[in-house]
Amino acid sequence: MEFTSESIVRLYDTDAAGFHFYGAQFRFAHEALEDFLEHIGLPIAKTIRDRGVLFPVVHAEADYRAPLAVGDRLAVRVVVRALGDRSFSMGYRFFLADGREAGSVATVHASVSAATGASCPLPVEVRTAFAPYLTTGD
Amino acid sequence: MEFTSESIVRLYDTDAAGFHFYGAQFRFAHEALEDFLEHIGLPIAKTIRDRGVLFPVVHAEADYRAPLAVGDRLAVRVVVRALGDRSFSMGYRFFLADGREAGSVATVHASVSAATGASCPLPVEVRTAFAPYLTTGD
Amino acid sequence: MEFTSESIVRLYDTDAAGFHFYGAQFRFAHEALEDFLEHIGLPIAKTIRDRGVLFPVVHAEADYRAPLAVGDRLAVRVVVRALGDRSFSMGYRFFLADGREAGSVATVHASVSAATGASCPLPVEVRTAFAPYLTTGD
Amino acid sequence: MEFTSESIVRLYDTDAAGFHFYGAQFRFAHEALEDFLEHIGLPIAKTIRDRGVLFPVVHAEADYRAPLAVGDRLAVRVVVRALGDRSFSMGYRFFLADGREAGSVATVHASVSAATGASCPLPVEVRTAFAPYLTTGD
Numbered sequence: 230m231e232f233t234s235e236s237i238v239r240l241y242d243t244d245a246a247g248f249h250f251y252g253a254q255f256r257f258a259h260e261a262l263e264d265f266l267e268h269i270g271l272p273i274a275k276t277i278r279d280r281g282v283l284f285p286v287v288h289a290e291a292d293y294r295a296p297l298a299v300g301d302r303l304a305v306r307v308v309v310r311a312l313g314d315r316s317f318s319m320g321y322r323f324f325l326a327d328g329r330e331a332g333s334v335a336t337v338h339a340s341v342s343a344a345t346g347a348s349c350p351l352p353v354e355v356r357t358a359f360a361p362y363l364t365t366g367d
Numbered sequence: 368m369e370f371t372s373e374s375i376v377r378l379y380d381t382d383a384a385g386f387h388f389y390g391a392q393f394r395f396a397h398e399a400l401e402d403f404l405e406h407i408g409l410p411i412a413k414t415i416r417d418r419g420v421l422f423p424v425v426h427a428e429a430d431y432r433a434p435l436a437v438g439d440r441l442a443v444r445v446v447v448r449a450l451g452d453r454s455f456s457m458g459y460r461f462f463l464a465d466g467r468e469a470g471s472v473a474t475v476h477a478s479v480s481a482a483t484g485a486s487c488p489l490p491v492e493v494r495t496a497f498a499p500y501l502t503t504g505d
Numbered sequence: 506m507e508f509t510s511e512s513i514v515r516l517y518d519t520d521a522a523g524f525h526f527y528g529a530q531f532r533f534a535h536e537a538l539e540d541f542l543e544h545i546g547l548p549i550a551k552t553i554r555d556r557g558v559l560f561p562v563v564h565a566e567a568d569y570r571a572p573l574a575v576g577d578r579l580a581v582r583v584v585v586r587a588l589g590d591r592s593f594s595m596g597y598r599f600f601l602a603d604g605r606e607a608g609s610v611a612t613v614h615a616s617v618s619a620a621t622g623a624s625c626p627l628p629v630e631v632r633t634a635f636a637p638y639l640t641t642g643d
Numbered sequence: 644m645e646f647t648s649e650s651i652v653r654l655y656d657t658d659a660a661g662f663h664f665y666g667a668q669f670r671f672a673h674e675a676l677e678d679f680l681e682h683i684g685l686p687i688a689k690t691i692r693d694r695g696v697l698f699p700v701v702h703a704e705a706d707y708r709a710p711l712a713v714g715d716r717l718a719v720r721v722v723v724r725a726l727g728d729r730s731f732s733m734g735y736r737f738f739l740a741d742g743r744e745a746g747s748v749a750t751v752h753a754s755v756s757a758a759t760g761a762s763c764p765l766p767v768e769v770r771t772a773f774a775p776y777l778t779t780g781d
Contacts, residue, residue, distance in 0.1 A: 239539060241388040250379040251700035252669040274575040286665035290704035299550040377677060389562035390531040401653060412713040424527035428566035437688040517664040526655040
């Protein structure tokens with residue numbers, strides 16, 4: 230299963246060289262993650278507050294395939310790439326209105342206790358809610 | 368008395384229209400505030416942790432007088448504009464290398480308890496450290 | 506007439522002090538402006554490209570009335586505050602889901618030639634499209 | 644050879660979960676790149692203007708090894724990881740004041756013509772200036 234979110238390229242995402250700042254793509258990925266978490270019933274603020282668990286990024290990477298311009302609307306396809314005992318991996322692909330893929334992001338998140346900062350098992354509710362979106366192929 | 372900090376205009380501060388995003392000037396002001404607080408012996412992390420007091424911005428304004436370009440080095444002159452019982456006001460002026468003023472920012476900060484979020488008196492150490500920088504003229 | 510846009514407070518808009526960075530409110534205002542321009546048929550990229558006119562901010566100010574938390578959805582009410590020969594002013598008010606006003610932003614934009622950077626008259630199409638949203642009261 | 648820059652973790656780099664937003668590490672890397680380019684005599688604005696060449700990021704990745712807090716000063720060690728005919732790769736490692744490595748970033752940049760957006764050879768001055776910093780080991 231796949232979740233699709235939307236991001237809009239804003240003037241502040243672009244730079245004087247006429248390209249978008251490469252960090253912007255991580256902003257789009259993070260927005261899509263928050264939208265995904267809300268969609269599956271685990272809004273980020275509530276999850277932090279109720280379960281005492283944080284999911285900091287321990288690895289992130291991005292590829293850039295097409296330049297983006299102000300006003301471009303990106304369809305962001307979100308999948309779960311891996312579900313470990315104490316971590317999970319997400320994949321994001323960004324598509325322009327004409328169907329071209331503008332780029333992609335992959336992130337690995339650890340599960341850590343908000344109280345101690347130590348690694349902790351992924352809560353079972355998170356595993357259950359993420360499982361249908363686990364996609365290991367392309 | 369006046370404190371002078373430095374900011375550099377980065378590629379991500381500019382936009383495709385060739386101007387810097389106007390929000391960037393608030394980034395420069397905030398950096399200068401953190402540098403100022405460290406300079407007067409009240410680094411922001413330690414102040415939040417030790418005194419249990421936060422200083423959220425309740426009003427901010429900015430004027431823009433000259434365009435900025437990537438690589439411009441700004442001298443940021445920081446002064447204290449007002450010291451109230453439960454608030455303070457800061458002034459920031461940004462100068463280009465050739466002496467022209469690129470713009471200015473003014474911020475008003477409330478003093479609130481980190482525990483309750485309620486308004487609280489400005490700690491005496493903050494008043495004492497800020498007092499020499501109080502400048503009501505231009 | 507009034508245009509209403511929506512912004513969502515993201516994790517990256519908040520800071521370790523538990524407040525949102527005050528610069529984030531200008532990000533919400535700018536997003537609302539781009540949405541407004543698209544709504545009235547003047548998308549920002551096309552306007553820059555076709556009319557050779559830029560609208561840099563020459564003054565900006567913001568007031569903060571309520572703390573914002575991750576996941577908060579803000580209704581952003583956009584009005585035109587003034588329409589000059591070579592400038593215009595915008596007003597933005599941010600409302601939480603429970604109806605409380607979280608804050609407001611006001612911006613003044615100059616009309617300048619993209620080619621020369623010099624002040625130029627506001628294009629008539631812009632005046633015409635903005636006029637219905639001119640609101641001088643509260 | 645290695646170039647060392649410095650970045651300071653700002654309040655706006657942190658989030659309500661008490662971690663820094665992972666995108667911030669790319670901001671530190673980009674600042675270090677601009678500082679590096681200036682150090683080797685190729686300031687970014689001048690390079691774009693004079694040589695008509697842009698170096699957009701086509702791949703970026705980051706690892707995170709230690710949490711960062713407001714006020715942390717990071718020593719950023721910059722090396723050139725690869726020098727191709729039409730691309731180059733950079734490596735950035737972030738060290739806390741106590742010597743611990745907080746994380747790392749790697750970026751791959753294409754060389755493209757500012758006029759056409761098409762791939763173009765890396766200018767010889769860029770190759771010459773980068774060569775001493777080429778470091779393929781750890």
